[in-house]
Amino acid sequence: MYKINTIEPLWWGLFGAGGFIAAFLLPVHMLVNGMLIPLGAAPQEAYSPQRLAALVSHPVVKLYLLALVSLPLFHWAHRFRYLLFDLGIHGGRTAIAFLCYGAAIVGTVVAAWTLVRV
Amino acid sequence: MATSAESRTRAYRWRMPVAWWLKSTHYTLYMVRELTAVFGALWAILFLAQVPLMKADYAGWLSQMRSPGWVLFSFVSLLFVLYHVWTWFNLMGSVLYIRLGKSPIPGTAINALMFAVWAVASIVIALVVATPILVG
Amino acid sequence: MAERTIGLSVTRFRPGEDRQPVSQTFTIPYHDDWVVLDALQYIKDRHDGSLSFRWSCHMGVCGSCGMMVNGVPKLTCAAFLRDYFPNEVRVEPLANFPVIRDLVVDIDDFMHKLAEVKPYIIRDDLETAPVGFGHEFRQAPEEVDDYRQFSMCINCMLCYSACPVYGMEPRFLGPAAIALAHRYNMDSRDQGRNERMPVIGSSEGIWECTYIGECSVVCPKNVDPASAIQRTKLATTNDWFRSILMPWGKR
Structure with missing residues (x-):
């Protein structure tokens, strides 16, 4: 076995997982939770207080929501890090990577804490 | 032609223009593709912020999610994320190399499979979230 | 006229x-x-x-x-x-x-990078293996399929010229070198993967690539270097997670 002297595989793995989550899950939630329900196009019993409270209290739903938020954050962090480079910011690459992935980690912790308290 | 040290020091050093990504449509679309991640992440965070309200402050949640700003932002984000879906799945055939027995699965078949799974998953999620049909 | x-x-x-x-x-x-x-x-x-x-x-x-x-x-x-x-x-x-x-x-930079990824078949047993008629390293057609398109590279460097990442970060190993490394890594006769991976898996190797994909568009031989790079990222990531989760595993 060879040695990999970089942590990039971790970030790339999270980026890839986030890319799949963002592709598979985000569009339908944007459509349903961002447009259909707000515009009254969904049956009201779908978002009754009782049903919603039961849904967001369920541990499986909480885990699902954590993945839905956290992994796209890592997906964003990775792409944004290179986007800044592409835009001509060639200095401070380590600091930029630290800030981007750091923001995703903080976002994940805040998301987990928020969901635990629901 | 010999590339001696002398000729290298006298060579003209080419520099990448800062606005390189405006030089070709491919490059510009690549930048748009990378930008889609901003909308995905921002939307996810704003959606998460609504989750505690769904249980604790139902009326507050109703008025928040019915605001035109949220609907408009969701619509714009949806357009960007759909572009992410299109580019992401269309690249999968080049990234995944799976040999079934003797022949590799064609890239186009992998791409098509991704879109098919995506469509089914989206319908199931829509039925769960927007209707009480699957989960009462 | x-x-x-x-x-x-x-x-x-x-x-x-x-x-x-x-x-x-x-x-x-x-x-x-x-x-x-x-x-x-x-x-x-x-x-x-x-x-x-x-x-x-x-x-x-x-x-x-x-x-x-x-x-x-x-x-x-x-x-x-x-x-x-x-x-x-x-x-x-x-x-x-x-x-x-x-x-x-000046193509010196590319020539150095090409040499770095050892684009040739590496075997541990070349000294001891019997050579001559009837002792070739055999390969099935489907094993050739694993790397065939990547072996079409003619080192013309059009892909480097199309790659904005190489334009901005000249230390990036670049499309053709990684595609050729992948070509030998995927060759069933080759045993040199562990020698190549530290070079292409380094931060100046595959990780600089953001899959702009123009390298594959301009290639006159229909090689898909962008795909070789992403496949290598995927394989390296699998290896990395495996080595973290199962440090006792052999490979």
């Missing part, structure tokens, strides 16, 4: 004399079966013998006549004038490389 002509605007650069390249326009007879390389040779014969450019086979095999044609990296032996006529054709040296003279670029 008057002879039809076409204009060629060609980059000129004399080292030590010019501070930066300038373009010079030549008007030459138009033939619809001529490629850009034919036009350059006509200019060198009839207009200016000092015009410098690389070429060798004139048939898309040697990979030495790559230049920017109207801003796109192309083999000039395969770029027909008829695809541009009646407009002027702009011929420039390959982007992202230092210009030595006129249309000739």
Whole structure:
């Protein structure tokens, strides 16, 4: 076995997982939770207080929501890090990577804490 | 032609223009593709912020999610994320190399499979979230 | 009937004399079966013998006549004038490389990177394996399929010229070198993967690539270097997670 002297595989793995989550899950939630329900196009019993409270209290739903938020954050962090480079910011690459992935980690912790308290 | 040290020091050093990504449509679309991640992440965070309200402050949640700003932002984000879906799945055939027995699965078949799974998953999620049909 | 002509605007650069390249326009007879390389040779014969450019086979095999044609990296032996006529054709040296003279670029950087990834079959048993008739390393057709497209690379460097990442970060190992490393890593006869991975898995290797994909678009041999890079990222990531989660595992 060879040695990999970089942590990039971790970030790339999270980026890839986030890319799949963002592709598979985000569009339908944007459509349903961002447009259909707000515009009254969904049956009201779908978002009754009782049903919603039961849904967001369920541990499986909480885990699902954590993945839905956290992994796209890592997906964003990775792409944004290179986007800044592409835009001509060639200095401070380590600091930029630290800030981007750091923001995703903080976002994940805040998301987990928020969901635990629901 | 010999590339001696002398000729290298006298060579003209080419520099990448800062606005390189405006030089070709491919490059510009690549930048748009990378930008889609901003909308995905921002939307996810704003959606998460609504989750505690769904249980604790139902009326507050109703008025928040019915605001035109949220609907408009969701619509714009949806357009960007759909572009992410299109580019992401269309690249999968080049990234995944799976040999079934003797022949590799064609890239186009992998791409098509991704879109098919995506469509089914989206319908199931829509039925769960927007209707009480699957989960009462 | 008057002879039809076409204009060629060609980059000129004399080292030590010019501070930066300038373009010079030549008007030459138009033939619809001529490629850009034919036009350059006509200019060198009839207009200016000092015009410098690389070429060798004139048939898309040697990979030495790559230049920017109207801003796109192309083999000039395969770029027909008829695809541009009646407009002027702009011929420039390959982007992202230092210009030595006129249309000739410095390819040392690529040559070093190519050598670094050891693009040849490595075996532990070459010294001890019986050689000669009947002792070849056999390979099934489906094993050839695993790497065949990546073996078509002719080292023409059009992909480096199309790659903005290489343009901004010259330390990036680049498309062709990684594609060729992948070609040997995927070869069932090869045992050198562990020697190549530290180079291509380093931060200047595959991780600089953001899958812009233009390398695969411009490749004259239909190699897909972008795919080789992502497949290598995927394999490296699998190896990395496996080594973290199962440190006792052998491989």
